[in-house]
Amino acid sequence: MNRYASRINQVIRYMEDNLSQKISLDQLAEISLFSKYHFSRIFSSVTGSTPLAYLNMLRLNRAARYLTETDMSVLDISVQCGFDSLSNFNAAFKKHFHKTPSQQRKEHLQNRNIPSVDGNKQGESAIPPRYDEGIHHYSFLRRVWQMNVTITELKDMEVAYVRHVGSYLDTYQAWGKIGSWAAGRGFFPPAHMYIGISLDDPSVTEEYACRYDACVTIPPDAREEGGSEVQFRTLPGGLYGLYSFYDTIDKLAIAYQSIYGQWLPNSIYEPDDRHCLEFCMNNPAEDPEGKAKVDLYIPLAPRK
Numbered sequence: 001m002n003r004y005a006s007r008i009n010q011v012i013r014y015m016e017d018n019l020s021q022k023i024s025l026d027q028l029a030e031i032s033l034f035s036k037y038h039f040s041r042i043f044s045s046v047t048g049s050t051p052l053a054y055l056n057m058l059r060l061n062r063a064a065r066y067l068t069e070t071d072m073s074v075l076d077i078s079v080q081c082g083f084d085s086l087s088n089f090n091a092a093f094k095k096h097f098h099k100t101p102s103q104q105r106k107e108h109l110q111n112r113n114i115p116s117v118d119g120n121k122q123g124e125s126a127i128p129p130r131y132d133e134g135i136h137h138y139s140f141l142r143r144v145w146q147m148n149v150t151i152t153e154l155k156d157m158e159v160a161y162v163r164h165v166g167s168y169l170d171t172y173q174a175w176g177k178i179g180s181w182a183a184g185r186g187f188f189p190p191a192h193m194y195i196g197i198s199l200d201d202p203s204v205t206e207e208y209a210c211r212y213d214a215c216v217t218i219p220p221d222a223r224e225e226g227g228s229e230v231q232f233r234t235l236p237g238g239l240y241g242l243y244s245f246y247d248t249i250d251k252l253a254i255a256y257q258s259i260y261g262q263w264l265p266n267s268i269y270e271p272d273d274r275h276c277l278e279f280c281m282n283n284p285a286e287d288p289e290g291k292a293k294v295d296l297y298i299p300l301a302p303r304k
Contacts, residue, residue, distance in 0.1 A: 008046055012054070015055050019080075019081055020081065022082070025204060037273070042264070044201075045260040060092060068108040074090075074101045151240075158219070160181065160215065162178040171196070175194075185222070187216055195235070196213070196277075198275075238299065241297070241298040243255060245294040248292065255296060260298075270303050277296075279294065
């Protein structure tokens, strides 16, 4: 079995065995042996669902079985399935199954010959298969990614950057600020590269809280002191997988998903704790097709 599949399935088994307990993203990442940042991307890529959304679906399906197979009270079921309040349980159940828990039980009692959960798999189809159950479906795409990801080394880079906090759709604000700062000092491509860094996974972080750094590479002696929105840092070099992306910017998420879900699990590497780097190779507004050209660098470590 693929090692990534084994690690993701170990996380899912932990979820299934501890549905009544509070489970955090940090706990799940620790079980997977991936960093929290990369764990979320990998789990989402290989299951089609974020870790916490997957956990919620497991809890709701367990609750549906309890409602039809036991005489436990709705309150007890909500506790056994890990919901922190009855009102939250009722709301989540109705959103998922389009009926309240009480309605689910009533319908089952009215017609025991037509099981309301197991017979029609109500809600269960919403749970994506584990990675190893569908891995062969992606064999063609996996071969494509293997041909297009290049292993390379980057040196440490000094950068100036402006941090944006909020929707990733609004990062142009940070780019405008760092672009003006760089232009005033003559820092232009190709001698100076523009690099975007998404510090949070938007699938697990609220949109308003997502952090993004708009960076430009600078000479080692170009750091300045005091008062500006522009900050300075060193981006660590090392081993990276390079994928050259050229498409509309909304497709970049698919590139991430394919690399983390298909290429990495079948490579000889694991994701390193460094952040991914998005080297901006053009201005999409000036592209004839409105496409973004991005050299996407995925931090790697040799598999242990």
